Amino acid sequence: MSSFTLHETMFFKGNNLPVKVLLRDPEIPFSLHNHDFYEIVVVVSGKGTHLSEQNKRQLQEGMVFCIRPGTIHGYADIENLVLYNLLIGKKAFSILYPEIKDVAGFHETFMQTEGEVPLVRLNSHQHAEIVALVSAIKEESEQQDYNRGSTSMTYSKLLQFLILVSRFHSARRGSAFQNDQRLEKVISYMEQNLDRSIPLNELVEISNMSASTLNRQFKLSTGWSPVDFHIHRRIAYASNLLLTTDLSIERISEKTGFSDANYFARQFRSHMQMSPRQYKQLWTTPKED
Template sequence: MQRLRVADYFFVKELPVVVISMPEQGAMAVHRHEFSELTIITAGTALHVTAEGRYPIAAGDVFFIPPDQPHGFADVRGLGLVNVLFLPKRLPEPTDELRRMAGWQALFESEPKYRDAQGFAGHLRLPPEELERVTTLVRELEAETRDYMKGGTVLVEALFTQLVVRLARSYGAHASPAGRRLLAVQKAIRHIEEKHAEAVELNVLAKKAGMSLSTFKRAFKAVTGTSPIDYLLQVRLARACHLLRDADTTVTEAALAAGFGDGNYFARQFRARMGCTPREWREKQATV
């Protein structure tokens, strides 16, 4: 599989953003890239191909491709798009205000993570008038990234941030039914990730999502491909693994800190998911 490299696209070392307009995008084999990418479909239709499936896309669709996530295009019919390539480590960290925006979380975190679980149904689709406003902003960003001028880095960062904020706002304003479901479930996911070490109750999660318990369970499964309880278990195990990397942390301490109140239950779940005991896992990591 081809891997597109930073050196082949980012020619101006001062600028962390590159804009590539493709008014006539042909079919493209599945590939990966070292950089992050925002894709804005400006015309036509196609199938967006990922490692898990093929999903129809059309004018107004916007989606984020993280580094090394395979994707491509097939069954292309009059497809036009703009790719905004960017290097997150060379851009200012998103502010807390931006990270708290539900649309930002959906666009950059939840939708890419659960894209295949929900069949791409939760992605952002801009209505024509908003697509025109976004493409106007992108054209200004593209003009500024062609050649470096004094103050260019500051202006590019500002224009890129403006684009991200506009898209984040649009996610909430123009979300499809699947997108609204994603936004709702995302609130519960955030609660699980922040409070996993505490007692997490399903009725509290459902309330966070603004749903009845039965509706919430179905919605959570549709978005993530798993149940709320299983997701909580995954988060706790991931946290335990992180803690076990520290040789000064005992297995019991790691289990308790991750939210497992019962050491035997922790050991059983760890072996079932990881294929070995916590101590064996730690020893393996020490040799890597």
């Protein structure tokens, strides 16, 4: 399998702080490659396909995964995918490792054998906490005034990040962890049906779980009920249509399965904290210099 290698020297200047956070907004298709450092990916929003030598995995908001040195991977089928990439040099990882090696969930999440890429799925509350923490790591790591303790603070926040993700992963083991594949099947079905409302009994049949079990496991995994999560994904689809097409709000409402435009507007405001028209104006009106 053809690929190329990215090296630490491309990203880390000097040896003081081999940690860098990149915001990929948006991420673009990226051919198969590997690197000689660790890369931890946090999916902020959107969706796409992560490629590895073993498989293809669908990415969506709330996923976290670690690419170890030497692992070949890439991205394809990108749709408004926004990622945080935490690049960690081997030196930095070796400093952190003694502090975290015994934390439950750490080895399963970050230390799998070369080529294996475990996915951690965060619920909405965990996702918000992790995204805010990564943003803080980025800000701290970019400080040039090192006599303020920025290097130590970056390592401290990065250690906190690794522990939190490990804890979140560990907490989902057991019955919730065993149900991941069935939940992924349900979510994949939702993504294929963003043009209509899906009744709960239809999702129950897809999942092969009882309604109460599906609701409980889905909320544990995503922070949403199945029905609310599907509405959230339809609103995300509507947001994309608002920015990439000239369709009217009424037509977008229909294309995302909201037969009542007023109900669509209420749901949009609930999820996006603004009306569809305000959202379109915000992101399509040219900014003055």
